[in-house]
Amino acid sequence: DTAVSQTPKYLVTQMGNDKSIKCEQNLGHDTMYWYKQDSKKFLKIMFSYNNKELIINETVPNRFSPKSPDKAHLNLHINSLELGDSAVYFCASSRLGQGASYNEQFFGPGTRLTVL
Amino acid sequence: AQSVTQLDSQVPVFEEAPVELRCNYSSSVSVYLFWYVQYPNQGLQLLLKYLSGSTLVKGINGFEAEFNKSQTSFHLRKPSVHISDTAEYFCAVSLGGKLIFGQGTELSVKP
Numbered sequence: 001d002t003a004v005s006q007t008p009k010y011l012v013t014q015m016g017n018d019k020s021i022k023c024e025q026n027l028g029h030d031t032m033y034w035y036k037q038d039s040k041k042f043l044k045i046m047f048s049y050n051n052k053e054l055i056i057n058e059t060v061p062n063r064f065s066p067k068s069p070d071k072a073h074l075n076l077h078i079n080s081l082e083l084g085d086s087a088v089y090f091c092a093s094s095r096l097g098q099g100a101s102y103n104e105q106f107f108g109p110g111t112r113l114t115v116l
Numbered sequence: 117a118q119s120v121t122q123l124d125s126q127v128p129v130f131e132e133a134p135v136e137l138r139c140n141y142s143s144s145v146s147v148y149l150f151w152y153v154q155y156p157n158q159g160l161q162l163l164l165k166y167l168s169g170s171t172l173v174k175g176i177n178g179f180e181a182e183f184n185k186s187q188t189s190f191h192l193r194k195p196s197v198h199i200s201d202t203a204e205y206f207c208a209v210s211l212g213g214k215l216i217f218g219q220g221t222e223l224s225v226k227p
Contacts, residue, residue: 004159031213041154041204043217056214090159104150105215107160 003027004108006091012114013081021076021111023091030095031055032074033105034066037088046089049074078113086115120207122218130226131199137192137221139207148210149190151181154220155203163205166190177201197225 004025013019025032033056034046048056052068063079078085091108123138141147148167152160164175171183181192190207202225207218 033214041220041222043160043206043220045214045216048213050213058214092160104162104165106162107152109159 004091004093004106006089006108006111008111009109010112010114012116014116015081015083017081018077018079019081019113020078021089021091021113023074023076023108025072025091025093025106025108027093027095027106029093029106030071031093032068032071033092033094034074034076035090035092035107037090037110039087043090047074047076081113081115083115086113088112120209120216120218122205122207122221124221125219126222126224128224128226129197132196134195135193135197135201135223137205137207137223139190139192139218141188141190141207141209143188143209143211145211149181149183150208150210150215151175151179151190151192152206152208152217153177153203154206160206163192197223199225199227201225 007022031050033048035043036046037043045058046060047066049068051071065077068074088110090110092105094105119142121140129135150165151163153163154160163179164173166173166183174180179194181190183190205221208215
């Protein structure tokens with residue numbers, strides 16, 4: 001069974017559209033994350049949720065809105081998509097919550113978003 | 117503020133040769149250090165981690181890394197690489213619930 005899963009794997013859409021990416025983890029972890037990997041493969045955290053509560057928001061535009069219906073799911077909704085949003089988005093989860101420095105994260109397979 | 121620098125963006129190497137991927141970090145506090153590997157079109161997989169204790173850390177697939185506090189480094193090594201080691205490798209530090217990644221090193225193993 002996949003520990004951290006994301007859907008869809010590929011997403012191609014037009015500028016201005018609204019889209020969502022879903023993430024689910026079956027590891028029983030409390031904390032989930034979204035990372036963005038740009039075309040140069042640089043990885044940067046976007047959001048972190050601990051038990052459905054937002055704890056990290058790394059100056060991401062308001063067009064990006066994470067939603068956590070329960071601690072096993074963290075979805076990413078993006079409004080008014082722009083060309084610069086094209087990237088690979090990775091979901092991750094970890095056992096320990098806010099404030100813990102030790103933070104082994106388990107990553108999903110990624111969603112490649114292409115905005116035309 | 118913490119940052120991570122991977123000194124080589126690309127490392128080409130022949131099969132069965134040794135390899136070292138370099139990582140330096142800057143931090144004003146104690147750190148937890150990680151190496152992740154990303155195979156083509158896949159997610160990230162943890163290779164190894166340093167939390168405390170022995171400075172030589174062994175990971176999966178024959179990789180190891182050495183934590184050097186005085187040089188603020190955490191270089192990754194493998195004595196003999198295989199074609200299947202071709203991938204992107206990321207060094208990362210953990211702070212306050214988030215991972216800060218280096219820029220990545222593309223390891224290309226040639227026959």
